Amino acid sequence: MNDYTHYTDHTHYPDYTAYETGAPIADTKAPEGPIAERWDRRRFEAKLVNPANRRKYTVIVVGTGLAGGAAGATLAEQGYHVEQFCYQDSPRRAHSIAAQGGINAAKNYRNDGDSVHRLFYDTVKGGDFRAREAGVHRLAQISVEIIDQCVAQGVPFAREYGGLLDTRSFGGVQVSRTFYARGQTGQQLLLGAYQALSRQIAAGTVTMHARTEMLDLIVVDGRARGIVARDLITGEISSHFADAVVLASGGYGNVFYLSTNAMNSNATAIWRAHRRGAYFANPCFTQIHPTCIPRTGDHQSKLTLMSESLRNDGRIWVPAAKGDDRPPNEIPEDERDYYLERIYPSFGNLVPRDIASRAAKNVCDEGRGVGPGGQGVYLDFADAIRRMGRKEVEEKYGNLFDMYERITAENPYEVPMRIYPAVHYTMGGLWVDYDLQTTVPGLFAIGEANFSDHGANRLGASALMQGLADGYFVLPSTISDYLARNPHPTSVDASHPAVTQVLAETEDRLRQLLAVDGDRTPDSFHRELGEVMWEFCGMARTDAGLRKALDRIPQIRAEFWRRIKVPGTGKEFNQSLEKANRIVDYLELAELMCLDALHRAESCGGHFREESQTPDGEAARHDEEFSYAAAWEFTGTGKAPALHKEDLVFEYVHPTQRSYA
Amino acid sequence: MKLKLRVWRQRNTDAPGAMATYEVDGISQDMSFLEMLDTLNEELILRGEDPVAFDHDCREGICGACSLVINGDAHGPERTTTCQLHMRSFKDGDSIDVEPWRAAAFPVVKDLVVDRSAFDRIIQAGGYITAPTGAAPDAHATPVAKPDADFAFEHAECIGCGACVAACPNGSAMLFTSAKVNHLNVLPQGAPERETRVLDMVATMDAEGFGGCTLAGECATACPKGIPLPSISAMNKEWLRATRKVRR
Amino acid sequence: MEMSRIMSWTSGYLRFSVPRMALATRTDRKPPPTRTFWGSTVGKKTVMAVSGLIMLGYLVAHVMGNLKVFFGPEEFNAYGHWLRTMGGPVLHYEWALWIVRVVLVAAVVGHAVSAYQLSRRDLKARPTPYAHKRRRASYATRTMRWGGIIVALFIVWHLLDLTTLTVNENAQPGHPYENVVATFSTWYGNVIYIVAMLAVGLHIQHGFFSAAQTLGMGNATRDRALKALAGVLALLLTAGFVSVPVAVMTGVVS
Incomplete structure (x- = not known):
């Protein structure tokens, strides 16, 4: 008890x-050989389930974000029966929807020197060498297929006048490999997955349990065989059984109370799985995003992110003197400290997220922070407006400026924005092997719920890529190996x-x-x-x-x-x-x-x-x-x-x- | 700020409901409307009363969960979602009425929470493109003219909150349905299913018990994402085209 | 067929005999178009739009005829007579008129039945009103239902008054000009007519715009023009119709 x-x-x-x-743990599923061939090799070595037999297998998927929605739809397309769960009233509301910036893919449509290997390299380096090479390389390989898949689903990515896809550079990367749909890339990708899932729900291959929250994992004879869930409307607690369980329940940033996560995003599914035997890897790796709207008081219930793209044209500064509480426009140029440009002259305002966040904390700790409680720094577009004209700034960032003004009632065209770092993403999560299987056989973790590809720091526009790679491509290929090697386990009820x-x-x-x-x-x-x-x-x-x-x-x-x-x-x-x-x-x-x-x-x-x-x-x-x-x-x-x-x-x-x- | 709230309270779908009056004090202008309700709920819990149930999640205006009718307006007086409405839109001493979305197709679950699964069923009827994973050609295989891509995006912005239904005097879901039909039907990828999509989605919309459109325009006024009223006309055009067209 | 397209797209995928259900989520059977039409709110709205436009077209012709009253009894009565002989000699006496009447009756019935069914549906879709009342939509939009009923009742009176002459005390068959003057010489005749014409104007203002939307004519750039056109149409028709009783009252026509 x-x-x-x-x-x-x-x-x-x-x-x-x-x-x-x-005892040390090892990823026993990652194949040997040249890194570019490992994914092919693994797919070939993995056992397949006979298509005619697939409908006899049930897979539980918890969560309907990019990873869960994509996995549920794809497994059902392959012929498995899927039982899918989400706490929201509709699978369309999972928090992947809030991602703004974009999704990386090594398409090299710009002919700017990008390649699978460069995306792999950037991700390993960006993660500060705490991720597995094999997994990251697979992610970079699959990134290319994701864009194809999403376009076929009708995801309205930004396009150029020739009708081809537009890309931009993001998060200080030197190539333009980020595909985007204005500031709503996550929403559009999620709706694509939701639509694919909806098609399977209509076909009867996915049984959707909305407003139903997983509260525990059922492990029988050492294997994950189901979950216990609560119907949030009636309060009824019920058990659900399957041949494998997939957790796509997202990250645990809400441990911090204030974060950019949704209010109800939670860690219960992964934590319960951990208590039932799944190892939890690198739990301390959390990402603090540098450009969030600062809190206004104790009533604050959550924090809102402003896209990182703002750092492309905005300049970050604080007053040079401690306790200078003049309005920003009255502080003369030589009494301002553009600290990122000063400390990092070559990267300036575009340094990676962790560095930008820490620098903001440092200047605030020195007593040079601005706004209520001194917990903020200025992100100033005055120079950009002078250089590009207000109209162009409006075109590029209009929706973000509007959002800022709605929340703070300050007009960022006239007064510099105030920003402060906030908890945004958790790189840690359930430990998984190359097959995305946890240490509990039959329990898989995908998307932000696992610890896989970002190491100690995630690059911008990579979360969407990983969620969809896991959901559409990796898990549906690897789960068959588990199911095929463990046919018809004893029935549980x-x-x-x-x-x-x-x-x-x-x-x-x-x-x-x-x-x-x-x-x-x-x-x-x-x-x-x-x-x-x-x-x-x-x-x-x-x-x-x-x-x-x-x-x-x-x-x-x-x-x-x-x-x-x-x-x-x-x-x-x-x-x-x-x-x-x-x-x-x-x-x-x-x-x-x-x-x-x-x-x-x-x-x-x-x-x-x-x-x-x-x-x-x-x-x-x-x-x-x-x-x-x-x-x-x-x-x-x-x-x-x-x-x-x-x-x-x-x-x-x-x-x-x-x-x- | 001190405010008087009148809030719809209803234990569950079958129970009768009524407006209940509460007073909240110490409300800051910088609070969002939902944070103001959080404040009320904290007090209610400590008093041993049932807190007010309301749907909310991302609180940044994109998930579409929040769904309050405030002083008769879906999402309140500003053109945004409830979670992005701030208390600076109100004055000290104001009396505010808070009600759930009202529509036969959206039964009340509890207090201010309604069941919007009818929207999911409309999407399930055809609001997708049949593109099984792995089957896609290269993303650049089919260029899409920029005006078409922009038109698709403008409609894809719908967050499925249901404000259109709540605001419509007929409880009609035409704006929601048209947003998805237009998003997918204008794209070349959506063309093979263009006719069945609009016919099936409209049929499901009707079967769910939503009313018809009388072009009152309230939906587009309430829409936090600015889905325009002519979307409905564009869908009607698609529908009429589909009834005429026979595919062999 | 649609399926073949999917198959060519996904040929590699379908080589296995996976359960087809997962792919073929749409049904091939299509109900007959009439059922699709009449069974759908959009279809019924289309019926309303088309029948409404037919009636609108009729009203335009009607008002032009009415304005002939300003050219004196001879021209007006001759026009009344022509209505019965139009289409001749191909068509027999009054045939054209009867064709018009049949089309109009069909339009009225189609319009009314759709309106009734849609209204019932709309009311059912919003069973619980908001406790916080506030004025919604424009006056013309909100008065479509009652306005429609007022106009329908008016048509009955109008036919009894000037077609069958049942309620027109001083009527003389074959003398439409004199009958018109007789109708508008009573205070209630003027009141009924003018109120009904204002209702017609409001009904057209929203109805024309609404019909255009239903028939798929609306888009962001055109909607302004459509709204303006609806307003102009409503104004011209109402002014045209109302000018006759006003002329009789002021003695311009007698």
Whole structure:
């Protein structure tokens, strides 16, 4: 049964930081040979399921974003029966929809020197050498097919007058390989996947369960065989069975409370899977996006991203003097500090996301930040308007400027925008092998839910690429190998002891949440946790800070189980209960994130440890010690997890210290 | 700011509902409308009352989940989604009425939450291009004239929030349906299914119990994404063309 | 056929005998066009649009005839007589008129039945009103239903008054000019007629624009012109029709 009641007293816990290092883990599925041939080889070596037999297999897919929607549609097209789940009222609302900028593909339509190998190289280097070469190379190869697929589906990418696709350069990359649909690329790609999924729902090959949230994983005889889910309208808890389970439930950025994730994006599916045996890899790798709209007060419920493309023409600055609170237009040119241009003269405002974010934090920490609470820097278009004319600026960025004005009531054509970094994406996730299978046989993780291709830092316009690559192309090819090698497993139903146990635990958990009847709201705990995480596990981390966080989190958790108040019952539409249950998992995941951040005593990508920096303040990796993916095994509630290291070998892209100066 | 709220409360689809009155204080101009409701809900929870249920997710105006009728306007007084409506659009002491989308095809689930699955079924009837994964030719194999691509994009922007239905005096889904029909029918990739698409989607729209269009224009006024009213006419044209055209 | 296109596109894919269902999600059977038409809101709206335009065309002819009243009884009565002989000698006496009447009756019936069915459907689609009331749409749009009913009732009276002469106390068969003057010499005749013509004007203002949209004529650039045209048509027709009772009242026509 559950042991949450034990949480109410945090003092009884063993030292969470006293983790043990278990056996190393290896990706056994990645084939040998020249890197460009590995994907072909794997597809050839993988066993296939006879087309006539496919309808006998059921696959559960959790989530309907780019990865989940694409996977569900494609598996159904191949003949499998798919049971698909999403917590939203419609599969069309998954948070992939909010991605603005674009999607990378090594099409080289511009003839500007791009290639599969260059995209592969850029991604490995951008990820600060903490991703697997084989996986990243496959991603670059597939990127080309994704664009073809999306165009065939009717995705209205931007086009030029000749009728061909337009591309732009994005995120400081030197080639124009980013395809886009104005500022709504994610929306358009998601609708493409949603439409493909809708076609299969109409055909009866996909059974869609909307407003149904996965609350636990069913593992029978060591294999993933189904999920326990709650109907969010009736509150009914039910079990669903399948031959394989695919998690496409997105990232866990909402641990930080304030992030650019959707309000209901959550970590429950992956965290429950982790508790049932799936290793969680690199949980501390989170991406902080530099260009978000700063918060305006304590009421703030989420943060809104402004596309990174703004940095192409906007100039970032703060007042040179501390505490200069004159209106920006009254600060003369020589009293401004264009700090990115000053520190990184060759890349200027276009340095990678992690560097831009950290620099903003540093100037704000120096007391030179602007706006409420000094948590902001200026992104100024005055020069761009002088140079290009207001009309051209309007054409290029009009919709972003409008969005900014709607939220802040300030006109960015006249006053510089204020921006501040915010949690945006999580590179970590469930550990998967080359087949995207987790350490639980039959459990697969795709898209942001897995840890795969971005290493310690994701490049702009690569999340959409990875989600769709996993969903449309990788998983549908690799899952057949698992299904073919594990034909017709014993049937399970709701009376199986393994199932009744999971069901009982789930119901018990919700019952306990309702029973506490304390005096604090779910949001108050979420906000408190978020503040601790942002402070100690955010843009810059220290040994001491992380230890403080690891001390605080169990206290918050104890407080939570003593004082949480969830009104209503579990047998009805109850948004407070949904929220509280997600916070239960954040309170555990946060601890693992801090532990991972603590153990990785190096700086790499989005993970910046203040103890590990170069003399000029840049991130310093320690490859001899940390060139591995950290896969954590759950060992019991509140117990220190076990660390399994997967060594990263670089044969094609040799690790160098990133330098953008 | 201090505000008086009148909010539609309804336990579930079958229960009767009514407007309930609440007062909220300490509302900042910078809050979004949903953050104002968050504030109310925090108070309700601590008082042991059932918080107001409402749909919301991305809170940046793109997912289409939020769906409130505020003082009689779908998404409130500004042309945006509810989540992007800020309290600076209201004055201290204002009285604000908050209701769910009203349409027979959108039954109330609880309080301000409605069931919009009818929209999904309209898309399932034909709002897609049959392009199984892996079957696609090179993306540049078929150029698309820029005006057509722009027209497609303009209609593809629909977020499926249902404000058009909520605002329409007839509870009609013509603007939603036309947005998807026009997006796909103008593209060369959508041409093979052009006729069946519009016929099937319109038939499903009717079967779901949406009303007909009387060109009141309320839908286009309420649409946060600015899908234009002539979209409906463009779909009618497609529909008439499809009824005439027989494919062999 | 559509399927063959998909197959040529995906030939590699279909080489296996995978369940076809996943691909062939659309049905081949197509209901007869009449059922597609009458069974659909868009089809019924098309019926309304076409019948409405027929009636509008009739009204244009009608108002031109009415204005002949300003050229004196002889010309007006001669025109009345011509209506019965038009189409001759190919067509027999009054045949053309009867053809017009049959077409008009069909248009009225089609218009009314569609309007009734669509209205019922529309009301059913919005069963619960908003507690916060606010004025929606333009006056012309909101008055389409009642305006239509007023116009329908008017047509009945108008036929009894000037065609069958049943309710026109001083009527003389074969003397339309005198009958018109007789009708507009009573206060209620003027009131009924003028109110009905204002209703017709409003109905046309929204109806013409609406019909154009239903028939697929609308687009972003053309809609302005269509709206303006609808307004001009409505104004000219209403002014033309109303000018007759006004002329009788002021003694210009007597």
